[in-house]
Amino acid sequence: MSIALLSLIVLGLAALGYLLGRQRALAAAGGDMRRLHSLPSYYGASVFLFTAVPAFLAMVLWLLVQPVVVDRSTAAMITAADVPQGSSHALVMADVRRIAAGLDILVARGMDEDLLATMRADLSDIRGRLGGVGVAVAETVSPNVFEAAKSYRSLANTGRLAMAAAVLALAVGGLLYAAFRITPDLRARNIVESFIRVLLIGASTIAILTTLGIVLSLVFESWHFFRLYPAKDFFFSLTWNPKFGGGSSLGVWPLVWGTLYVSFVALVVAVPLGILAAIYLSEYASPTVRGLAKPALEILAGIPSIVYGLFALITVGPLLRDWLAMPLGLGDSSSSVATAGLVMGIMLIPYVSSLSDDIINAVPQAMRDGSFGLGATPSETVRQVVLPAALPGIVGAILLAASRAIGETMIVVMGAGAAAKLSMNPFEAMTTVTVKIVSQLTGDTEFASPETLVAFALGLTLFVFTLGLNVLALFIVRKYREQYE
Structure with a gap:
């Protein structure tokens, strides 16, 4: 039984329990609602909750535990001889799971004829169950792997049936328990x-x-x-050169530099434009202009990052190369830090402008009126009263934009390239931590080599940098907020 069908059955039982609970409450009160402690809907809701909540909790826990149990049960069937050279036990188990799902059926070369006939029969049976869809035949797997896949499939099917029985039993039991305990004095609302x-x-x-x-x-x-891999080489090396199979140099600083450089260029573009746009929309624009300009500006936030990446690759990159980089002798590549930073900055403008606009509008009008009463001009009021009062919120908006810039991947892949280097030239191709995390985990990777596990170290490094940025922003917000409370 599929999860969707099981969920619908549980919800159907819960809905039936709601109607039954409401009807039993009215019947117990002789049709007089005044004799009930709570409204009839509360009695129905109590039966609904007793039916649905325990059943769904059991389903979630079962779905979390079952894969672990089935994996451990079938992993013992895989011997060292079943693991090809250059592979690992984890990758073989991934093949077992794919075979068990009917996505890949692999037939071994040089196999005993009787066993081969048995496997072909099993293959035909799975084809029939899948309607002839999604089954491929190859020659790369041992008999033990195939038997492990059959065991995995059998255990998974048995587990799903047991889960369905347990969930339905809990749902029916909860329904009956909650329905039969209904009395006029039951505190259903409290429950x-x-x-x-x-x-x-x-x-x-x-x-x-x-x-x-x-x-x-x-x-x-x-x-x-x-x-x-030595931690000192990771944190103090200035070279990033991964080589699967050994001999890698996995220094983090070229990636950190690329991340900070691209993010800095993006913020240089987004922060001034976003804050100026917010000041105009909140302090100077008429209601008509504001009603048109703000939604149009926020459309930028709804454009997928892959579209920005294509814009950087096809339009912005060649323009910067032909108009600036090549005439100045700074490079001849359309992929560069400036390309990715400029396009990312455009993407971040609504993050800064929309939040800053809401924050500036939240500054009490009395502060503006007091400034005007002292003879200040509108521009002086904005500069000396409104912006200082809104500074904590504006810092939060900039922080959100910075976090978005640090975590961006697609624009950097298509606009900045994949070269890990330390350079001050904004027209050279560089890369970021997020791009390398994706590249190190792409494909059939073995989670036992430094070249793969380095992705987690990069993620932890990025987390620490972002956490430090948050702490700094929190310090700034608290320092300036004290002046206006």
């Missing part, structure tokens, strides 16, 4: 509100746990990387 309070706490906890999980995964995998 529903307690349920909702717990759900809200759980929802707010998810963000904290997600952040904690991300940080722990980065730290754990980075620790594995530093066990294989």
Whole structure:
């Protein structure tokens, strides 16, 4: 049974429980709502929650635990002889999972005829189940891998059936329990509100746990990387030259420099234009102009980054190369820091302008009126009253734009190139940390080599830089906010 169908069945039972709970509450009160402690809808909602919440929690926990259990059960079937040279146990298990899913059926070369006939029969059976779609035949897998895939598929199917039975049993049990405990004196409203309070706490906890999980995964995998590659070479080397198979030089500073350089150029473009646009829209523009200009400016935030990347690659890069780089003798490549930074800055303008505009509008009008009453001009009021009062919020807007710039990938790939180097020339091709994280994890990579695990160390480095940026911005915000509270 599919997850979607199981979810629909649970929701259907919960909806039935709502109607049943509401009807039983009215019947228990003899049709007189005044005899009930709570409104009839609360009684129905209590049955709905007792039916749906435990069932869905069990489903989520089962989906999290089952893959781990099935992987451990089938991993023992893979021997060292089943792992090809240059591969790993993890990659072989990935093949097992693909075979079990019916996406790749691999037949071994030089296999016993009886076993080959059995595998072909299994292959035909899976083809029939899949309707003849998504099955490919190759000659690269051992019999143990094929048997492990069959075991994986069998265990996964058994687990799904057991999950469906357990979830439906919980849903029906919760429905019956909540429905038969309904009496006129039942505090259904309190039960529903307690349920909702717990759900809200759980929802707010998810963000904290997600952040904690991300940080722990980065730290754990980075620790594995530093066990294989010296930390001093990673943090103090000025060369980035990964080579799968050994002999790599994985110095982080060329990537950090490229990230900071591109982000700096982007902020040089976005911050002045964004803040000036915000000042105009909030202080000088008429309501008609504001109503047209602000939505038009915010359209930039809705354009996909890949479109900006194409714009950088096809239009901005060649223009900068032909009009500036080549005439000045600074380079002949259309991929450069200036190309990526300029286009990224255009993308960041609405992040700065829209937030800054809302923050400037939130400055009390009394502060403006007091400035005007003292004889200040509108420009002096903006410069000496409005902007200082709105500075904490503007710093937050700039921080958001900086975080967006540091994490951008597609514009850098298409506009700045992939060369890891230390250079001050803005018309040379460079790359960033995020681009190299993607490149190191692309393809069938083995998560046991420094060249792959370095992606997690790069992610941790980027996290530390972003955290430092947040701490600095928080310090600035608190320092200036004290003057206006």
